[in-house]
Amino acid sequence: MSNEQKPLNFLEQIIKKDLADGKYTKLVTRFPPEPNGYLHIGHAKSICLNFGLAETFGGDCHLRFDDTNPAKEEQVYVDAIKQDVIWLGYQWAGEVRYASSYFDTLYEWAHYLVKNHQAYVCDLSPEQAREYRGTLTEPGKNSPYRDRSVEENLDLLARMKRGEFAEGSRVLRAKIDMASGNINLRDPILYRIRNQAHHQTGEDWCIYPTYDFAHGQGDSIEGVSHSICSLEFADHRPLYDWFIENLPVPHKPQQYEFGRLNLNYTITSKRKLKQLVDEEYVEAWDDPRMPTLAGYRRRGYTAAAIRKFCEMIGVTRSDGMVDVAMLEHAIRDDLDKNAPRAMCVINPIKLVLLNYPADKTEVFTAPSHPNRDDFAPRSVPFGREIYIDAADFREEANKKYKRLVIGKRVRLRHAYVIEAQEALKNAAGEIVEVRARIIENTVGKDPEDGVKPKGVIHWVAAHDCLDVTLKLYERLFNHPEPDTGERHFLDFINPESLVVKRGCKAEKSLASAQPLQGFQFEREGYFCLDNRGESTVFNRTIGLRDSSPKI
Numbered sequence: 001m002s003n004e005q006k007p008l009n010f011l012e013q014i015i016k017k018d019l020a021d022g023k024y025t026k027l028v029t030r031f032p033p034e035p036n037g038y039l040h041i042g043h044a045k046s047i048c049l050n051f052g053l054a055e056t057f058g059g060d061c062h063l064r065f066d067d068t069n070p071a072k073e074e075q076v077y078v079d080a081i082k083q084d085v086i087w088l089g090y091q092w093a094g095e096v097r098y099a100s101s102y103f104d105t106l107y108e109w110a111h112y113l114v115k116n117h118q119a120y121v122c123d124l125s126p127e128q129a130r131e132y133r134g135t136l137t138e139p140g141k142n143s144p145y146r147d148r149s150v151e152e153n154l155d156l157l158a159r160m161k162r163g164e165f166a167e168g169s170r171v172l173r174a175k176i177d178m179a180s181g182n183i184n185l186r187d188p189i190l191y192r193i194r195n196q197a198h199h200q201t202g203e204d205w206c207i208y209p210t211y212d213f214a215h216g217q218g219d220s221i222e223g224v225s226h227s228i229c230s231l232e233f234a235d236h237r238p239l240y241d242w243f244i245e246n247l248p249v250p251h252k253p254q255q256y257e258f259g260r261l262n263l264n265y266t267i268t269s270k271r272k273l274k275q276l277v278d279e280e281y282v283e284a285w286d287d288p289r290m291p292t293l294a295g296y297r298r299r300g301y302t303a304a305a306i307r308k309f310c311e312m313i314g315v316t317r318s319d320g321m322v323d324v325a326m327l328e329h330a331i332r333d334d335l336d337k338n339a340p341r342a343m344c345v346i347n348p349i350k351l352v353l354l355n356y357p358a359d360k361t362e363v364f365t366a367p368s369h370p371n372r373d374d375f376a377p378r379s380v381p382f383g384r385e386i387y388i389d390a391a392d393f394r395e396e397a398n399k400k401y402k403r404l405v406i407g408k409r410v411r412l413r414h415a416y417v418i419e420a421q422e423a424l425k426n427a428a429g430e431i432v433e434v435r436a437r438i439i440e441n442t443v444g445k446d447p448e449d450g451v452k453p454k455g456v457i458h459w460v461a462a463h464d465c466l467d468v469t470l471k472l473y474e475r476l477f478n479h480p481e482p483d484t485g486e487r488h489f490l491d492f493i494n495p496e497s498l499v500v501k502r503g504c505k506a507e508k509s510l511a512s513a514q515p516l517q518g519f520q521f522e523r524e525g526y527f528c529l530d531n532r533g534e535s536t537v538f539n540r541t542i543g544l545r546d547s548s549p550k551i
Contacts, residue, residue: 012053018225018254027054027058027225028224029053029227029228030063030097030224032065038081038285039080039292039293040273040290042230042262044306044307044310046228047084051085051088053228061092066211068099068211068214069208073198082096087297089303110191110209110213111154112248113175114150119173120147120148121145122172124144129143134178139178140178140186146187156170165193166193171189171191174188188210191208193207194207216253216255220250221251223250223251225254226254227253228257228258229257231319258315258317259317263322264322265480266477267476267482288300288539289475299541300331300542302335305330305331308333324475331542335520335541339520340368341366342507343380345388347504348387348388348460350385350434351436352435352436353384353385358384361461362383364382383464386459387462389458390431393420395431403457405420406422409439409451410456411442411456413457413458413459413522413523418436418437421437423435458523465505469500469502470500470504470540471530472540475494476494510529513529525541527540527541
C-alpha cells in the first residue's frame, strides 16, 4: 500500500480538518525534550511523529529544550539530543529553541497573573503543601497565604527573583481551584527558588518556572499549532488550556495526546536509566544494552530500522505494551537487506589441509551481499592453515549434525569441499587442531565422486586474518516487565547481557571497517565496529534469528 493509500491516523485526521477549516494556516509541531538525560526509544516515537507530521503536511517542526530545572540538566544532554534527532534523519525548523530564552517573558506573565489576582506567593513548606493539596478522593484546602494582596505578592516575587530567600521557603502559585477533581488545577506552582546556575542563562536567575508554566507558553510564543504529547499529559491539558486562556499569549495552540511507547524487556524511566549509569550496571548512557538512541546506534541499529519500527507500531489514543521482538525484527530486516557480509570465527581452532601445499595461497572472490549487485565483491584469502569454529567440528556425531565430522565432508564457505581426517588434542584432552584434506576441483561445484558435503561452515585464513574482540550483547533485562513494582527492577538484570570474546579471527578486509559500520558475520549474526576504544572491537547488534527465551 502506498503512502497515499494508507488510512490517516487520528492525529492526521485532526490536522487535515484543522487546516481545511482554516483554524491554522500552517502546521507547526515541536519536539520538546528536557535535557536531563539521553533520549530513549520512547522519544523516537515522538520524534518520528512530530517531524513526520510536519513533513506530511508541509509544516515546520521545532526542536525546543524545555530547560526549566537546572538541578538536573546539562549541556552534554543538549548536545546528545541534537545528535540523535539528526541521526534519525530529521532537521528542525530554524534555530534550536530553549524555554530558557523565554524566561523574561514568562516572568512578565507571572506578574500579569499576580496583578489579576490569579497568582500568589505561598510560604507553605513542601510537606505542608502536600497536606493542603488533598488526595484523589478528597479536595484540597486553600493555603493561608492565598489571599495576600497584589502589592505584597509583587514585592515577595521581586525579592524571590533577587535571591533573598532560601530554596523551598517560598513558591509562586496560580490561584485556580483547590477543590478541583483534577489535582493539576489545585493551585499549581509557577515558580520555585533554585540557587543554581543554568547551562544556558548562567547565574542570571535564581527562580525558575515549572514545566507546566513554561511548556504551553513556549508553544504559544513559537506559533505551534498542534502540541502533541504522550498520554500521561492528558490530565495536564486543562492546566495547559487555563494558562493559554488567562495570559496575554500571542497565539493559541491546541494540545493532543497519543499513546506512549511501552516496550517489554525495557526500562525507559530516565531516573532509572541514570541509576544504571551512576551505579555502573552499564558502561555509560550509550552502552549498547541501553534503550537510548545513542546505545542503539553504538550497538549497530540503524536510523532506518527505528523509523520503520515507529511506523509499524502506529499512532493510537491509548497506551499499550509492544513486543521488543518487533524492534528486533525491524533491525534484522534492515541489516539483512543492507549489511555487507564477512566471515568471523568466534571460537577458533586451527584446521590444517594436509594435501594443500604449504607454500601455496589463493584468493577467492565472494559476494559482499547475495542480493545486491551494487556491492563490490570481496577478496577472501585461502591457505593450507585456516581457522574454523570449534562448534563446527566433532569427532563423532549423529546424522542431524550438519558440520565437520571425521570421515565426513563439508564445504568451506566460498571455497573447497574438505573431508576431516583426524583431531589433535592437548594433555587435557581438548582438541587443538583438526587435520583434513581438500577435495580437488570443488570450488563452486560438488565433488566428482558424487559424495556431497553435509553442510557449509565459515572459516578464515590463518596467514592473513584479523584478531578481533567481539562483544556479544543480549537484552539487559531477563523479565518482560522489569518495572512492574513487584520486585526492584535491578533484580531482573540479565547477567549474560554482555559476553566478551577475545582472540576471535576475522577476514582481514574488516581492518578497513568504519566505526558503527554494520556487517553480517556469516552464520553468526549482525555486528558493527565499536566507536570507542580499540579499532578491532565489534559489537553484536542482533543474532540472525530470535534465540531469546520465551517467558
